[in-house]
Amino acid sequence: MPTPSSRKLASNVLAGQILDSLSMDGINADPTQQQLINVLGESLGASARNSRQGVYIYGPPGRGKTIITNALMTHLPSSRTRRFHFHEFFHQLNSPKNREPGQPLGAIFSQGLERELAGIQVLIFDEFHCTEPGDAMLMGKLIKFCQQHEIQLVTTSNYEPENLLDDDTFHHLVKPIIEIIRHGFEIFKLDHEQDYRLISGSPNDAQGFAKGTLNLVPRTIPVTATETWIEIGYDRIGPAHLTDGCIWITFDQICRTRRNTADYLELATRYSRWHITEIPSSETMPMDEERRLANLIDVFYDKDVEVHLYAEDDLAALGHMLHATEKARLASRLAQLTRHDLERTAASQ
Structure with a gap:
C-alpha cells in the first residue's frame, strides 16, 4: 500500500x-x-x-x-x-x-x-x-x-x-x-x-512484447510451417511462413523493402507473434534499415506484440546512427527481451 x-x-x-x-x-x-x-x-x-x-x-x-x-x-x-x-x-x-x-x-x-x-x-x-x-x-x-x-x-x-x-x-x-x-x-x-525495464522479471510470467527473445544464431523455420505471401497496400511481402499462430519472416523482407511505420502498424494488428530471422550485424547495418528495425520494435512494443529476433550479434550497436535519445529508447526496449545464445546452449547439452 x-x-x-x-x-x-x-x-x-x-x-x-x-x-x-x-x-x-x-x-x-x-x-x-x-x-x-x-x-x-x-x-x-x-x-x-x-x-x-x-x-x-x-x-x-x-x-x-x-x-x-x-x-x-x-x-x-x-x-x-x-x-x-x-x-x-x-x-x-x-x-x-x-x-x-x-x-x-x-x-x-x-x-x-x-x-x-x-x-x-x-x-x-x-x-x-x-x-x-x-x-x-x-x-x-x-x-x-x-x-x-x-x-x-x-x-x-x-x-x-x-x-x-x-x-x-x-x-x-x-x-x-x-x-x-x-x-x-x-x-x-x-x-x-x-x-x-532493465529490472528483469520472470520470463515465465511475461506476456506480449516482454515474452519475446533475442537469439544469437539463425533459426530454422519449422517443417510444419506453411508458405504465405502478405498483402500490404499495393505490395506483397514473401514468401513468409505461418505456424502455430506465428509468422516467420526474414529481415530482408520486413526491413530491406519499402516498408514504413504505417505498414508496421497494420501488420501488428494481423499477427500477435513474430519471428524475424537473418538480422545482420548491428555494427554494419545501414541507417535506413536500422531506422526501419527501430520503428518496427517501437510499434511492437506499443502494441504489446510478442517478437523473437534471430541476429548475428546481440544488437548492442543498434541505433549507432540514430539520435542518442532514440538509441536509448531502443536499447531500453530490447533489454526486455530474454537473451539466448543457442550455439552455447546446444554445445553445453
Missing part, C-alpha cells in the same frame, strides 16, 4: 486513485513518480482549475511514464478521454480511407482532428517528438486544436521541449511549439535514475 508520506503528497482524490491503482499492481511509486502523480492530480482532478493547457512529461526510457498514464486513464471519464501513440495517431488521421481525391494533406489532417477528438476533454499522447520538419507542422496543428477546443493535453516524451527537432537547419520550425509548451504546460522531468 502507499506509504503515509505518499498519501500526504497525494493531496487530492485523483492522485490517490492513481497511487491505489499502482499499488494493486504491486508497484510502489518512487519519490519522483509520486511528485508527478500529484502534478497530474492537481492538473486533471475534479477540483482542478485548469489554468494550464496540459502536462508535458519527459525523461529517459523506462522511468514509468507509460505505467502512470495507464493508471491515470482508468480514473478519467472514458467518454471524455482519448489516448494515442504518436505513430498510431498520425497513421489514423492520414489513412487513405479518409482521403478524397486531390485533397491536400493539411485538410485531411484538420478533418481528422475534428473527427478523432470531437467532444473530448483530455487527450493523452504517448511518445511526443519531432524528429523531422513534417512532425513540427503536425504537432503544431495538434496543440493549437487542443487550445481552441479547451482539451487538456497530457504528453509523454523522451525529449526535453528544447530538444525537439534537434537539428540546426530546421529547429526554427519547432520554436513556436516549444514556446507554447513552456508557457502553457506544466513541465515535469521524470527521472529517478533507474530504468525499470
Whole structure:
C-alpha cells in the first residue's frame, strides 16, 4: 500500500486513485513518480482549475511514464478521454480511407482532428517528438486544436521541449511549439535514475512484447510451417511462413523493402507473434534499415506484440546512427527481451 508520506503528497482524490491503482499492481511509486502523480492530480482532478493547457512529461526510457498514464486513464471519464501513440495517431488521421481525391494533406489532417477528438476533454499522447520538419507542422496543428477546443493535453516524451527537432537547419520550425509548451504546460522531468525495464522479471510470467527473445544464431523455420505471401497496400511481402499462430519472416523482407511505420502498424494488428530471422550485424547495418528495425520494435512494443529476433550479434550497436535519445529508447526496449545464445546452449547439452 502507499506509504503515509505518499498519501500526504497525494493531496487530492485523483492522485490517490492513481497511487491505489499502482499499488494493486504491486508497484510502489518512487519519490519522483509520486511528485508527478500529484502534478497530474492537481492538473486533471475534479477540483482542478485548469489554468494550464496540459502536462508535458519527459525523461529517459523506462522511468514509468507509460505505467502512470495507464493508471491515470482508468480514473478519467472514458467518454471524455482519448489516448494515442504518436505513430498510431498520425497513421489514423492520414489513412487513405479518409482521403478524397486531390485533397491536400493539411485538410485531411484538420478533418481528422475534428473527427478523432470531437467532444473530448483530455487527450493523452504517448511518445511526443519531432524528429523531422513534417512532425513540427503536425504537432503544431495538434496543440493549437487542443487550445481552441479547451482539451487538456497530457504528453509523454523522451525529449526535453528544447530538444525537439534537434537539428540546426530546421529547429526554427519547432520554436513556436516549444514556446507554447513552456508557457502553457506544466513541465515535469521524470527521472529517478533507474530504468525499470532493465529490472528483469520472470520470463515465465511475461506476456506480449516482454515474452519475446533475442537469439544469437539463425533459426530454422519449422517443417510444419506453411508458405504465405502478405498483402500490404499495393505490395506483397514473401514468401513468409505461418505456424502455430506465428509468422516467420526474414529481415530482408520486413526491413530491406519499402516498408514504413504505417505498414508496421497494420501488420501488428494481423499477427500477435513474430519471428524475424537473418538480422545482420548491428555494427554494419545501414541507417535506413536500422531506422526501419527501430520503428518496427517501437510499434511492437506499443502494441504489446510478442517478437523473437534471430541476429548475428546481440544488437548492442543498434541505433549507432540514430539520435542518442532514440538509441536509448531502443536499447531500453530490447533489454526486455530474454537473451539466448543457442550455439552455447546446444554445445553445453
